[in-house]
Amino acid sequence: MHEVTVNPWVAFAYLVAGVCFILALRGLSSPSTSQRGNRLGMIGMAIAVVTTLATHVPQSMTMTDQVIVDGQAVHAIVFGEAVDWTAALEILAAIGLGAVIGIVTARRIAMTAMPQLVAAFHSLVGLAAVLVGIAAYLNPMAFGIAELVTPLIGQPFAVIHPASRVEMGLGVAIGAITFSGSVIAFLKLNGNMGGKPILLPGRHVLNLTILAAILGLVALFTRDQAPWIFWTITLLSFAIGFLLIVPIGGADMPVVVSMLNSYSGWAAAAMGFTLGNTAMIITGALVGASGAILSYIMCHAMNRSFISVIAGGFGAESGGGGGGAAAASDRPWKRGSAEDAAFLMSQAEQVVIVPGYGMAVAQAQHVLREMADKLKEEGVRVKYAIHPVAGRMPGHMNVLLAEANVPYDEVFELEDINADFAQTDVAFVIGANDVTNPAAKTDKSSPIYGMPVLDVEKAGTVLFIKRSMGGVGYAGVDNELFYRDNTMMLLADAKKMVEEIVKALG
Amino acid sequence: MTFIAILSIFVLACFVGYYVVWSVTPALHTPLMAVTNAISSVIIVGALVAAAAAGSPGAKWLGLAAVTLASVNIFGGFAVTQRMLAMYKKKERPAK
Numbered sequence: 312m313h314e315v316t317v318n319p320w321v322a323f324a325y326l327v328a329g330v331c332f333i334l335a336l337r338g339l340s341s342p343s344t345s346q347r348g349n350r351l352g353m354i355g356m357a358i359a360v361v362t363t364l365a366t367h368v369p370q371s372m373t374m375t376d377q378v379i380v381d382g383q384a385v386h387a388i389v390f391g392e393a394v395d396w397t398a399a400l401e402i403l404a405a406i407g408l409g410a411v412i413g414i415v416t417a418r419r420i421a422m423t424a425m426p427q428l429v430a431a432f433h434s435l436v437g438l439a440a441v442l443v444g445i446a447a448y449l450n451p452m453a454f455g456i457a458e459l460v461t462p463l464i465g466q467p468f469a470v471i472h473p474a475s476r477v478e479m480g481l482g483v484a485i486g487a488i489t490f491s492g493s494v495i496a497f498l499k500l501n502g503n504m505g506g507k508p509i510l511l512p513g514r515h516v517l518n519l520t521i522l523a524a525i526l527g528l529v530a531l532f533t534r535d536q537a538p539w540i541f542w543t544i545t546l547l548s549f550a551i552g553f554l555l556i557v558p559i560g561g562a563d564m565p566v567v568v569s570m571l572n573s574y575s576g577w578a579a580a581a582m583g584f585t586l587g588n589t590a591m592i593i594t595g596a597l598v599g600a601s602g603a604i605l606s607y608i609m610c611h612a613m614n615r616s617f618i619s620v621i622a623g624g625f626g627a628e629s630g631g632g633g634g635g636a637a638a639a640s641d642r643p644w645k646r647g648s649a650e651d652a653a654f655l656m657s658q659a660e661q662v663v664i665v666p667g668y669g670m671a672v673a674q675a676q677h678v679l680r681e682m683a684d685k686l687k688e689e690g691v692r693v694k695y696a697i698h699p700v701a702g703r704m705p706g707h708m709n710v711l712l713a714e715a716n717v718p719y720d721e722v723f724e725l726e727d728i729n730a731d732f733a734q735t736d737v738a739f740v741i742g743a744n745d746v747t748n749p750a751a752k753t754d755k756s757s758p759i760y761g762m763p764v765l766d767v768e769k770a771g772t773v774l775f776i777k778r779s780m781g782g783v784g785y786a787g788v789d790n791e792l793f794y795r796d797n798t799m800m801l802l803a804d805a806k807k808m809v810e811e812i813v814k815a816l817g
Numbered sequence: 818m819t820f821i822a823i824l825s826i827f828v829l830a831c832f833v834g835y836y837v838v839w840s841v842t843p844a845l846h847t848p849l850m851a852v853t854n855a856i857s858s859v860i861i862v863g864a865l866v867a868a869a870a871a872g873s874p875g876a877k878w879l880g881l882a883a884v885t886l887a888s889v890n891i892f893g894g895f896a897v898t899q900r901m902l903a904m905y906k907k908k909e910r911p912a913k
Contacts, residue, residue, distance in 0.1 A: 447863070
């Protein structure tokens with residue numbers, strides 16, 4: 312059989328690539344080392360790609376033998392001496408085409424659209440994994456995962472090793488789930504598809520049946536490498552990815568994107584097993600772990616169990632929020648003007664800004680930074696408090712603030728800033744709602760009870776920017792904060808209000 | 818490589834991943850996702866093997882398609898990560 316990696320230096324090069332990837336993630340422990348980390352990641356990828364290109368130069372065949380794989384006649388691989396330049400150029404063209412598309416997309420994408428972009432990229436990894444899996448099935452000799460068996464009568468045929476069949480089956484399955492799931496996540500995040508969960512009757516039974524069928528078929532695949540089994544696994548996996556994500560509501564998309572990130576890693580790892588490639592296995596494990604941890608962090612920040620997110624349906628009953636809001640408007644609340652807000656903040660010693668996704672939707676981050684600059688000129692200490700689910704994906708709000716030139720050492724995570732609110736004169740809530748609701752700490756009947764929230768009510772004054780008193784947050788609950796004595800509601804579009812405050816600050 | 822050797826690498830890498838990812842600052846979770854997305858495209862290795870192999874035209878074209886997809890991800894993923902990371906700045910910059 313053809314051994315894929317004979318030369319120990321080749322295996323060593325892949326190991327170096329894997330180590331580079333570990334260091335790339337390690338660099339992200341601090342913004343100051345992160346760019347060097349990213350460069351190491353690029354170097355690792357270059358090593359892996361160049362090594363593969365150098366060891367798998369396409370060669371023209373000098374002779375062909377008919378070989379039967381599952382009843383289909385294919386040509387046996389008999390390597391000749393001559394390099395097949397057409398094939399080599401095709402490969403380089405494919406890389407170049409991808410590079411152009413990738414770089415142009417990366418340059419043009421708006422930072423608010425980052426969750427969609429990541430979902431789209433995940434779908435590409437998933438699809439690539441499926442294609443590689445199919446290619447490995449069609450041409451197993453090239454991957455060194457099969458042996459030619461010559462029967463007494465008839466022509467020789469390739470028999471794929473049983474262990475490789477499991478790896479291949481799982482790799483294709485995970486890849487297909489990643490692909491169709493990411494496509495749905497992309498459509499939901501991009502607004503091509505409503506954020507509301509679509510609930511099919513009996514979906515849990517259906518999903519579990521399909522999952523069991525996939526696993527059963529993978530098991531069967533080890534005994535029989537028949538094409539129907541392979542293709543059924545592939546098709547069922549595409550279907551299950553679709554069915555799993557469709558019932559999940561828009562509010563849970565941060566978890567879904569993290570989870571699909573994890574899947575794309577496991578798909579790469581499974582292919583790494585097939586090829587016996589250390590770079591792929593290390594990467595797969597890293598990415599798999601990364602996605603799993605991010606999913607955990609997101610679930611924890613929303614006080615939801617992973618199972619309940621996967622089960623879906625959250626946010627379906629958000630229509631019920633209207634009744635609560637109507638009853639709530641009877642309660643007294645205070646309204647403030649931009650001038651009041653400007654005065655309060657300019658007199659403060661410390662102001663903590665609590666941004667939410669509403670701020671990004673209103674494109675208010677740049678004028679917000681302007682406001683913070685004005686306040687700093689007046690000698691006010693300005694900090695930003697970020698809830699883990701403030702954006703549409705983990706860390707999204709930090710990127711949006713960084714884009715608006717907010718220095719990262721003024722931005723604090725929930726657990727680092729919560730103790731600070733008691734010593735804060737003004738908390739400025741812009742575009743956030745549920746993550747500031749004190750009911751999460753006190754009201755056991757609230758749907759968001761137990762969710763970690765920012766203790767903004769402990770500040771001297773809370774300034775809360777909101778379009779109107781009618782609407783409710785994502786979770787569909789009224790916010791206790793609006794009716795507190797120390798809360799002043801600033802009812803306006805977030806961007807307009809901040810612009811007016813900037814004007815009032817002079 | 819034997820299966821157990823590969824499995825050992827995989828299991829140890831899972832532990833490395835676990836500790837390395839927990840040490841990533843939450844402020845950089847979005848770049849983390851973008852870069853993990855880029856590196857998971859190391860699957861291009863498999864695509865290149867398929868694209869370079871003679872013998873099955875179907876497998877070759879699937880390989881080429883996979884090379885293109887993974888290449889979009891690699892270049893796009895690293896470029897967008899770089900773009901994001903370049904925005905993170907410390908305090909001592911001049912105002913505006």
